[in-house]
Amino acid sequence: MRGIFTPITKIRRQVFSEVAKFAFEHDIEGDDFGYFYESAYRIIPGEEPLYRDSVFKERAIIRERIRMAMGLPMRPTGTHQPLTEGMQDTADGKKRLDLPLVNVIPFACEKCPTDRIQVSDNCRKCLAHPCTAVCPVKAVSIGKNAAVIDQDKCIKCGRCITACPYHAILRFGRPCAEACGADAIDSDELGRAVINQEKCVACGLCIVTCPFAAISDKSEIFQVITAIRRGKRVAAIIAPSFVGQFGPLATPGKIVSGIRKLGLSHVIEVGWGADYGSMQEADEFIVHVPHDKKFLGTSCCPSWAMFARNVQPETSDCIALSHTPMVAAAKKVKELSPGTLVVFIGPCVAKKLEALEDEVRPYVDFVITYEELMGMFSAKEIELSDMEEDTLGTLASRDGRGYAVAGGVAEALVNSIKRRQPGREVPFMKADNLRDCHKMLRLAKAGKADGYLLEGMACPGGCVGGPGTLSLIPRAGSAVKAFAASSPYLSADDNPML
Amino acid sequence: MGKIVVEVCAGTHCTLMGSMDIIDAIASLPEIGHIEDGLNDIEVIPVPCRNHCKENMVGPIVYVEGEIIPQADQETVLAAIINKIRAQKV
Numbered sequence: 001m002r003g004i005f006t007p008i009t010k011i012r013r014q015v016f017s018e019v020a021k022f023a024f025e026h027d028i029e030g031d032d033f034g035y036f037y038e039s040a041y042r043i044i045p046g047e048e049p050l051y052r053d054s055v056f057k058e059r060a061i062i063r064e065r066i067r068m069a070m071g072l073p074m075r076p077t078g079t080h081q082p083l084t085e086g087m088q089d090t091a092d093g094k095k096r097l098d099l100p101l102v103n104v105i106p107f108a109c110e111k112c113p114t115d116r117i118q119v120s121d122n123c124r125k126c127l128a129h130p131c132t133a134v135c136p137v138k139a140v141s142i143g144k145n146a147a148v149i150d151q152d153k154c155i156k157c158g159r160c161i162t163a164c165p166y167h168a169i170l171r172f173g174r175p176c177a178e179a180c181g182a183d184a185i186d187s188d189e190l191g192r193a194v195i196n197q198e199k200c201v202a203c204g205l206c207i208v209t210c211p212f213a214a215i216s217d218k219s220e221i222f223q224v225i226t227a228i229r230r231g232k233r234v235a236a237i238i239a240p241s242f243v244g245q246f247g248p249l250a251t252p253g254k255i256v257s258g259i260r261k262l263g264l265s266h267v268i269e270v271g272w273g274a275d276y277g278s279m280q281e282a283d284e285f286i287v288h289v290p291h292d293k294k295f296l297g298t299s300c301c302p303s304w305a306m307f308a309r310n311v312q313p314e315t316s317d318c319i320a321l322s323h324t325p326m327v328a329a330a331k332k333v334k335e336l337s338p339g340t341l342v343v344f345i346g347p348c349v350a351k352k353l354e355a356l357e358d359e360v361r362p363y364v365d366f367v368i369t370y371e372e373l374m375g376m377f378s379a380k381e382i383e384l385s386d387m388e389e390d391t392l393g394t395l396a397s398r399d400g401r402g403y404a405v406a407g408g409v410a411e412a413l414v415n416s417i418k419r420r421q422p423g424r425e426v427p428f429m430k431a432d433n434l435r436d437c438h439k440m441l442r443l444a445k446a447g448k449a450d451g452y453l454l455e456g457m458a459c460p461g462g463c464v465g466g467p468g469t470l471s472l473i474p475r476a477g478s479a480v481k482a483f484a485a486s487s488p489y490l491s492a493d494d495n496p497m498l
Numbered sequence: 499m500g501k502i503v504v505e506v507c508a509g510t511h512c513t514l515m516g517s518m519d520i521i522d523a524i525a526s527l528p529e530i531g532h533i534e535d536g537l538n539d540i541e542v543i544p545v546p547c548r549n550h551c552k553e554n555m556v557g558p559i560v561y562v563e564g565e566i567i568p569q570a571d572q573e574t575v576l577a578a579i580i581n582k583i584r585a586q587k588v
Contacts, residue, residue: 005519385508475522
């Protein structure tokens with residue numbers, strides 16, 4: 001439900017604030033997590049249900065959300081387990097977050113029917129009834145009051161939908177499955193949605209799409225705040241899409257100030273890491289494409305990169321090898337200030353998964369989203385509009401900052417390649433959802449993208465359309481572009497900090 | 499007909515609870531200008547926190563022509579604006 005604030009968003013954010021508040025205020029040496037037994041009553045007060053058929057079920061769902069916001073696994077529904085189990089290990093820093101990252105809360109799922117074509121009340125049982133004529137498998141017949149579709153025969157081609165003059169025939173699908181470009185939504189034995197973790201690339205779009213708020217990822221809010229409160233030095237690296245995410249009065253400088261007020265030592269632009277990545281990928285393109293790599297796929301979106309390797313292993317060597325901007329920026333922090341912990345702040349759920357990979361884990365200690373960060377500001381009562389203007393610890397070029405909007409990565413790379421080889425033509429294709437990414441990969445496999453640069457992104461509009469964002473996509477896109485234009489450097493090659 | 503001034507709290511708590519979405523919803527109102535006139539004369543101003551949230555009012559807080567709407571959402575704010583516009587016409 002993008003762009004419309006619904007109870008789905010509200011519940012998610014209330015849980016983040018609840019966990020952040022606890023993390024900031026509880027006795028750090030203590031072991032009392034009893035606060036969380038009250039949480040469900042604060043979020044769902046009173047005796048009447050607010051959203052569903054039962055107030056008890058609503059609170060039960062909140063409890064599992066609280067656990068996941070603490071980075072912990074859901075509890076089994078059929079056996080007893082205390083709400084607070086495992087919380088002490090997290091507080092002691094023994095745990096980050098438990099996989100799987102994205103989960104359907106089974107009893108919150110309303111078992112939406114899977115893909116089916118059905119006739120609605122709009123049907124007039126008309127004389128022409130073109131729906132029957134166009135059906136290739138004789139699945140549509142005219143019943144007593146309306147057209148009837150035999151679900152056993154229907155092959156879901158959708159021709160009747162187009163033919164009906166009254167728009168009476170509809171495709172009914174699971175919103176989660178429609179949002180999932182990796183086809184990772186299956187059904188369990190009770191007909192509830194379940195995520196096929198083999199296929200899931202953690203783009204997180206099902207989380208913000210499910211109209212029953214049945215899907216959630218896990219969070220490291222508590223872990224970050226605990227590290228700060230234990231006196232660890234924690235630096236923030238913030239993704240280029242951060243501009244405009246925290247309200248119209250929160251300028252980039254005030255956001256930096258607010259983050260530092262939370263107790264973080266530095267705020268570094270991941271756009272700088274993007275500049276680093278542009279240089280590497282430009283070199284990789286020049287050296288390898290098209291001689292030993294038919295094309296070059298960008299590597300910055302972890303969902304796309306994982307998806308491309310999963311669905312088409314035969315072209316996986318054509319996905320760029322360079323580190324993602326997140327890793328490049330985190331490495332730099334660790335190099336300049338050994339021992340400092342690094343938290344990546346971004347729009348992205350998939351980065352949480354990337355950060356747990358063996359090669360990445362040493363550099364990125366925590367990942368949180370803008371939504372989670374806003375929950376932290378709210379818990380700590382930090383008013384961003386009251387903050388002084390502060391400056392980012394590094395500067396990124398216009399092109400590096402532009403990575404956040406679909407098309408921006410390709411533009412940055414084309415600019416860097418042309419700097420190295422003036423006059424070289426760099427044809428490119430781009431896609432900003434996984435279904436289109438899949439089409440692009442198939443074209444590439446068929447040899448229709450030889451010598452091309454392929455920009456893949458899992459989220460519509462690019463990173464500004466990520467599931468962890470607060471701003472509407474077009475508004476965020478313009479804010480990012482304006483901020484990019486304010487950089488003194490045009491492209492990565494101009495950035496003296498590299 | 500005068501301008502309708504809508505102030506939307508852009509404080510931290512209100513932003514977390516969806517005030518940016520309310521701003522965008524108001525901005526989309528002129529799209530239905532062919533059905534309801536007066537929608538082009540709405541001025542939306544994001545305002546800093548006025549501390550009502552610390553006095554037990556729940557955010558987001560929106561002020562339509564000075565009238566305070568606590569726990570605002572798209573639905574209540576759009577209805578309040580249209581009511582003001584219609585009242586002005588009478």
